[in-house]
Amino acid sequence: MEFANKEYFALLLLLVPYVVWFLLFRKKSEPTMRVSSTEAYRFAPKSWRQRIVHLPIVLRCLCFVALVCVLARPQTYNAWDNKSVEGIDIMMAMDVSTSMLAEDLKPNRLEAAKSVAAEFIAGRPNDNIGLTIFAGESFTQCPMTTDHASLLSLLGSVRTDIAARGIISDGTAIGMGLANAVSRLKSSKAKSKVIILLTDGSNNMGDISPMTSAEIAKSMGIRVYTIAVGTNKVAPYPVPVAGGVQYVNMPVEIDTKTLADIAATTDGSAYRATNNRELSQIYKDIDQLEKTKMDVKRFSKRYEAYMPFALAAFVLLLSEILLRVTVLRRIP
Known part of the structure; x- marks a missing residue:
């Protein structure tokens, strides 16, 4: 001070x-009073x-x-505060297509993914973490940062109906989402660079194929961990109707082979989450990633x-x- x-x-x-x-x-x-002797008050x-x-x-x-x-x-x-901490560079690529509204995970796939991702971020305070979201197209919701309070705020602002409301086109552009995340890591000097790719579908949009993005990630030394979210057969999907919501059973079509190939190409790992518990465990497994020293500059x-x-x-x-x-x- x-x-x-x-x-x-x-x-x-x-x-x-x-x-x-x-x-x-x-x-x-002050007022005073005269007495003949104060000896009596001495002790x-x-x-x-x-x-x-x-x-x-x-x-x-x-x-x-x-x-x-x-x-x-x-x-x-x-003042600026410079110090070295242990951490890695992580980009989280999250699918926000309308199919993520399916409620086979509670309360739905996207909200479950956001909740577990928030816990993951909170448990790695020294990491540079960013967020890319994608549906039919992709954009960076938050660049890599150690300011996790801002990152969590931006993660929380991702709406489950962002594609349904036409903010971005609907669909699943896995290749574009992965390429966007790779572009954010290309200038990273960290020893360990990681992308966590979460989706519930197969690539059906975008100008870049998933495997092309995976090859680019490999050339830059980036490991990709893929997470396929959704049950094995059908999932309840909410459809707005007059006066309420009606649920229909939507078939689950996840291209697990492509996701596994992406992970194998980049020396990462492929995971499958059919419920909240499995999804939480996957992030705990990824939390065991190696760490590297990095300089952090904080401003108060x-x-x-x-x-x-x-x-x-x-x-x-x-x-x-x-x-x-x-x-x-x-x-x-």
């Missing part, structure tokens, strides 16, 4: 004449009120100190930190007033 207006600390010098006045002249202004025990008789002046001085600190504008320290913003001092001044002043008008009240 530092103070923006340090010159205000010069006001603390005013405490010196105030304390001197209190010690030398305060008693002269009398002191009450607790006598022991705290000077506490109000101490509280008053501390209150003044706190107010001076407020005027000096305390602020948090503002400056903000005003006067509130604790202002609160302390208020409490001290209130305590001093209460003591002076109650237990330490003097008559006359």
Whole structure:
């Protein structure tokens, strides 16, 4: 913590004449009573009120100190922080086509994938992680970052009906989603570069085939872990109808062979998830990836930190007033 207006600390010098006045002249202004001898009171025990008789002046001085600190504008320290941590570079490529609305995983495939991915991200605080989403086309939802709070926020904003509402064209462009993720890792200098590709269908859109993207990933030293999501036969799919939602059984058509070939080409692994538990276990397995050293630069913003001092001044002043008008009240 530092103070923006340090010159205000010069006001603390005013405490010196105030304390001197209190010690030398305060008693002269107080009422007195003459007695012939005070010998009888010499060894009398002191009450607790006598022991705290000077506490109000101490509280008053501390209150003044706190107010001076407020005027000096305390602020948090503002600087770049460089340090080396253990981590890898990961891009998550997630299918958001309308078929991800199927509810064979709970509450549906996409929400289950988002929930498990969020746990995965939270468990790897030192990794550079980014997010690419794809349906009939692909775009980067979040570039690689160690600011996982922002990443989780962007992950949470991915809607289950993003393709259904026409924001992006529907379909499953696995090759485009993988190519987009590869493009984000091409300039990475990390020892280990990984893509986690999650989909529930087969490639039917896009200008780049999945295997072409896999070959490009291999040439760049990127390992791809593929996850095929969905039950083995049919899955309940919600269809809006007048006054509600009707469920129809949608056949599950996942090109597991292509996903396995992508993983094999890039020295990764292919997984199959038919329920939430299996999906969660897959991410736990991937969590055992090797780690490498990387430099992280963090920036902390400056903000005003006067509130604790202002609160302390208020409490001290209130305590001093209460003591002076109650237990330490003097008559006359």
